[in-house]
Amino acid sequence: MRLPATQAAVLRAASAEEYREVDEIADEVGEKPETVTGAAFALEEAGLLSIREESEETASLTEEGEAYVEAGLPERRLYDAAIEAGADDSSVPMGEVIGRSGLEGAEVNIALSNLARKGLGEIDSGALTATRDVGEDAEAAALSALASGESVEDRETLDALARRDLVERTERSVRSVKLTDEGVTALMEGLEERDTVGQITADLLTSGEWREVEFSPYNVEAEAAEVPAGRKHVLRRTADRVKDVLTGMGFREMEGPHADADFWINDCLFMPQDHPARTHWDRFSLEEPERIDELPEELLNRVESAHREGVGPDGEGYHSPWSEGMAREIALRGHTTSLSMRYLSGHAVGELEPPQRYFSVEKVYRNDTLDPTHLLEFFQIEGWVMAEELSVRDLMGTFTEFYESFGITDIQFKPHYNPYTEPSFELFGHHPETGELIEIGNSGMFRPEVLEPLGVECDVMAWGLALERLAMLITGAEDIRDLHGTLVDIEFLRNAEVIY
Amino acid sequence: MPVVDIDTDELRALAGTEKDDEELKADLFGLGLEYEGETEAGELQFEFAPDRLDRLSVEGVARSLRYHYGLDRGVSVPRTNSADWVLEVEESVPDERPYVTGAVVRGVSLDDRALDSLIQLQEKLHATMGRGRAKGAIGVHDLAMLKGRSVTEGNRPTIRYRGVEPDGETFVPLDSDAELTPGEVLTEHPTGREYADIVEGYERMPAIYDEIGLFSFPPVINGRRTEVTTDTRELLVEMTGTDQWTIDRMLTIVCYALSSRGATIEEVTVRYPDRELTRPDLETESKTVAHDRIERVLGIGMEAEEVIDCFERAGLDARVSELSSEELIDYEVEIPPYRVDVLHPIDLVDDVGRAYGFGDLEPRYPDVGTVGGRHERSRLEDAVRETLVGMGFEDLLNFHLTSEAATFERMGIEPGSDTVGGGQPARIREPYSEEYEIVRTWALPSLLTVLSNNTHRSYPQELSEIGLVMERAEGTETGLAERRHVAGVLARTDASYEDARARLQGLSRAFGVELETPATEHPSFVDGRCAAVVIDGREVGVVGEIHPRVLVACDLELPVAAFEFDLGSLS
Structure with missing residues (x-):
């Protein structure tokens, strides 16, 4: 019979009388155990060998176990100290015994609980009485045996040590092989060896020698070494998805300053200057630079007038103070609606004629308390549609379409209030995994007090949503801080599932 | 958002209903009051948007419910x-x-x-x-x-x-x-x-x-x-x-x-x-609302009687204005004085929508064609990010807000110095924490912080980030220059200047620009192993081996090669 060299060697090394372990045969034939295993399976397939699998248990010391081999088990140390203190004659106060034993911290509790369990002594009213002549400690003996590489057969002691986390037990399967009758026959008839090669080389290919050789089989099931690979940040990936969906729906991307005049961030949005969200506590206003000089004068006047008097014959402004100084203050934007204002006013890319769709997925800043669901800076998805005539039905249709792309169907529109939109809706959807009803966005039709000063004469609907919230829905992350910022665990990024 | 505490027995008495708590919760959700929890005294707490401030107490909430149930209609003014x-x-x-x-x-x-x-x-x-x-x-x-x-x-x-x-x-x-x-x-x-x-x-x-x-x-x-x-x-x-x-x-x-x-x-x-x-001034106010506007905002056709019915169920009085014609109907709407939220007729349109039931409207996709597209800057940023990832970099996303200590002191540079990262930063007014007192002027300090927080993880650690940096600048609209920087760090036992330059070369080739690296000095880098990044003849960044003084300050125990430059230079 013609066999590859390894298989031939394994067949020769196998016995017809008894099962021999793969490791033993590997030693004998000078091959790796996995190579021998591979060969053995091939031989079993050919009916020449039979393979037996048994599991074998080995016990090894944990770090704590090793420490006790050196220092002794805490309860024995306590016991020894007790004997030294004469506690076998009469009880000795615990404090004294512990002091003498040199035990510290968690070891004390370990010692006390095991002392009682092993019957080494008794504790009563804070004093310890030691049992006389307790003999050798089976657990200590087992630990030293394992430390010197011997095996321990006493199951009960091993179980006790495992419960104490001093010993770790691992199971491994041991394969043994034995010749079948056919194998014996094949051996008797004589084996012929074929050449096997490991690596495919240039030489092998050009010489044509590859036609003659047998390729030694690998263990194709074994884990391979990790390939260090870069990965796009999971939140960036989510942002990419959002951008893809929105550009597909006809939206163009906006761009603009992160630090901007309060005018663009709030005043244009018809946010009264004494609105609670405009106090120091909620926003990041800048000390340097402090003010913007450049603001479109006419727009500034129209916005001021909208705040003071409202727009239209039946309009009313806010009964709140308004100062140009506050409008000129510079702050980190609390929403990217500042970009929408710059675009809608014609300041960013010139006058826009309807229809238009614009979006951005960019950072915003809120002076909030950091916790698992709140960051000081996060990404906001912002989008708006401008057309001659838009209704709340168009708004609902647009967002239904958008969220369906992320597996969020049957969204609910809860009537809401924003200073800058009317009607306004909070959007709720069911989490695709948990089924929980969660807020997924805020939306509405821009008010006349927003649009008229901007010079927009048609309808504009808009909405906003935190990207992190969407990412948490998609990735199942529970703490936003895992995703974003310098506290990130590289391992988390390395293991994060790719989003597409 | 404001929260109102409600004793539901009181609410039932004032609203004239015998519904149980669960039914009340559902009705209130429909009005925009969301159940939040219970007080220690067993009152139910509801959160709502701060427009209807007349609902800040049980009496006002009960009034809204009475309108909702149809027990009251139209405007009522106390004598x-x-x-x-x-x-x-x-x-x-x-x-x-x-x-x-x-x-x-x-x-x-x-x-x-x-x-x-x-x-x-x-x-x-x-x-x-x-x-x-x-x-x-x-x-x-x-x-x-x-x-x-x-x-x-x-x-x-x-x-x-x-x-x-x-x-x-x-x-x-x-x-x-x-x-x-x-x-x-x-x-x-x-x-x-x-x-x-x-x-x-x-x-x-x-x-x-x-x-x-x-x-x-x-x-x-x-x-x-x-x-x-x-x-x-x-x-x-x-x-x-x-x-x-x-x-x-x-x-x-x-x-x-x-x-x-x-x-x-x-x-x-x-x-x-x-x-x-x-x-007290309990005079009602009046505003004119066009029928067209209601139909346009709600996206449905309505009869005048239906609109007036909705107004009355919202606690308003409405009549068709004498100035209306057959085609153009206007409503004169009378608004009770507790409605502090009505600033414009559009707010009355919203009231009609709520009374009609926004939930009953059928969504439709707007029949409006536009062409979508990404901003050029964002496409460039994405392309560079893909290229970096292809080189094996782990793409990072760090906060823009940071401390002066991390940005300047730890890196050995001064704000206002003529060096990469040395610009005058945008400063937050009265920051709560030193951790968030400025907007970063460069990105490498963030990457070094990530390295410093991950010393227990396996090496090599090759991290990159394309992110916002800003510094004070005369002559810009906001007094700040906002840029995106490309930054990378290579932390490995054999990291050297050459590794960092190799990545830069790769990027330059990929984006068809010419790279030169004349020797320079930068306090964050080792002298003699630091160069200016010059792309198409313009100095845009720095590359080199991070100075041991900085490494030690970051608790790092291995060499780090790094680079940082302006994203715009690759366009």
Whole structure:
């Protein structure tokens, strides 16, 4: 019979009388155990060998176990100290015994609980009485045996040590092989060896020698070494998805300053200057630079007038103070609606004629308390549609379409209030995994007090949503801080599932 | 968002319904009040958007429910009796807080719940419309404890709003036994300390007097003499503030709430030196809404009767305007005075939508064609990011807010120095934490922080980030130059300058630009192993081996090669 060299060697090394372990045969034939295993399976397939699998248990010391081999088990140390203190004659106060034993911290509790369990002594009213002549400690003996590489057969002691986390037990399967009758026959008839090669080389290919050789089989099931690979940040990936969906729906991307005049961030949005969200506590206003000089004068006047008097014959402004100084203050934007204002006013890319769709997925800043669901800076998805005539039905249709792309169907529109939109809706959807009803966005039709000063004469609907919230829905992350910022665990990024 | 605490038994009684708590919760959600939880006293808490401030107490919520259930329709205004009391404003009133308003309420019966509800309404109005009492503050007094008759003023009882020297008068404030001056209240009384900053810098303190003396120190605290208890049968409600409209409307909401419990509202004459007002002002207002606008916003066709029905179910009165034609219908809508949220006819359209039921509208995709596309900067950023990832970099996303210590000190550079990262930063005003005091001027400090937080993870660690940096710059719109920087760090036992330059070369080749790296010095890098990044002849960044001084400061125990440059240079 013609066999590859390894298989031939394994067949020769196998016995017809008894099962021999793969490791033993590997030693004998000078091959790796996995190579021998591979060969053995091939031989079993050919009916020449039979393979037996048994599991074998080995016990090894944990770090704590090793420490006790050196220092002794805490309860024995306590016991020894007790004997030294004469506690076998009469009880000795615990404090004294512990002091003498040199035990510290968690070891004390370990010692006390095991002392009682092993019957080494008794504790009563804070004093310890030691049992006389307790003999050798089976657990200590087992630990030293394992430390010197011997095996321990006493199951009960091993179980006790495992419960104490001093010993770790691992199971491994041991394969043994034995010749079948056919194998014996094949051996008797004589084996012929074929050449096997490991690596495919240039030489092998050009010489044509590859036609003659047998390729030694690998263990194709074994884990391979990790390939260090870069990965796009999971939140960036989510942002990419959002951008893809929105550009597909006809939206163009906006761009603009992160630090901007309060005018663009709030005043244009018809946010009264004494609105609670405009106090120091909620926003990041800048000390340097402090003010913007450049603001479109006419727009500034129209916005001021909208705040003071409202727009239209039946309009009313806010009964709140308004100062140009506050409008000129510079702050980190609390929403990217500042970009929408710059675009809608014609300041960013010139006058826009309807229809238009614009979006951005960019950072915003809120002076909030950091916790698992709140960051000081996060990404906001912002989008708006401008057309001659838009209704709340168009708004609902647009967002239904958008969220369906992320597996969020049957969204609910809860009537809401924003200073800058009317009607306004909070959007709720069911989490695709948990089924929980969660807020997924805020939306509405821009008010006349927003649009008229901007010079927009048609309808504009808009909405906003935190990207992190969407990412948490998609990735199942529970703490936003895992995703974003310098506290990130590289391992988390390395293991994060790719989003597409 | 404001939260209202509701005793559901009270709500059922006031709203005239026998629904159970669960049904009430569902009905309230429909009105925009979201169930939040329970108070210790077993009241249900509902959160709502801060437009309908008339719902800050159980009385207002009950009124909304009555409209919702169809038990009430259209506008209702409480009847008022004409004024007996005068609230006189004297010349000495502090300039900062010149306005006052008030009402007398008779025939109140305040059990514990009603009293609690009144106190709650007062506090919630302070927090919202009153802007923490700064814009408007409410004082409610037991009228029986006030002495207003004065021989010189004829027969009408009068109380006076005036300004007093901080230590020019004493009274016994609530929750105290001691006679204190207003100045002492601000430093010694807990409530005084809480609201002291509102009157900080006032030359004279606001004070309200009757014939006996000072009984209220708005917006800080009332006197103990006029404290309202469950035995109180008649009230004086006064409000002071910085805006007449605001306090008048706060007063309206309080009057509606008390009136719905059966009390009678009596007017007060507010006499300023130059004019006289009669308060509370319960006049309705009127606005014109076009039928077209309603149809356009809701996206459906409606009959006039249907629209009017919706208005009435929203607690408004509406009639077709005389100026309407067959094609163009307008509605004259009458708005009750507690509706502080109606600034424009569009708000009335929203009311129609809510009454109609926004949930009953069928979504439709707008029939409007536009062409989508990404911004060029964002496409470039993405392409560079893909290229970096292809080189094996882990793409990072760090905060833009950071500390001066991490950005400058730890890196060995000074703000305002002529070096990469050395620009003057944008500084946050009064930051809560040193961790977030500036916007970063460069990105490498963030990457080094990530390395420093991950020393327990396996190496090599090759990290990159394309992110925002900004620095002060003359001649820009905001006084800041905002840029995206490309930064990378290679942390491995054999990291060297060459590794970093190799990555830069790869990027330059990929984006078709010419890279040069003339030697330079930068305090964050090792001298002789540091170069300027020059792309197409323009100096745009720095590359080199991070200085051991910086590595040690970051708790790193291996070499790090790094680069940082302006993303725009690759375009």
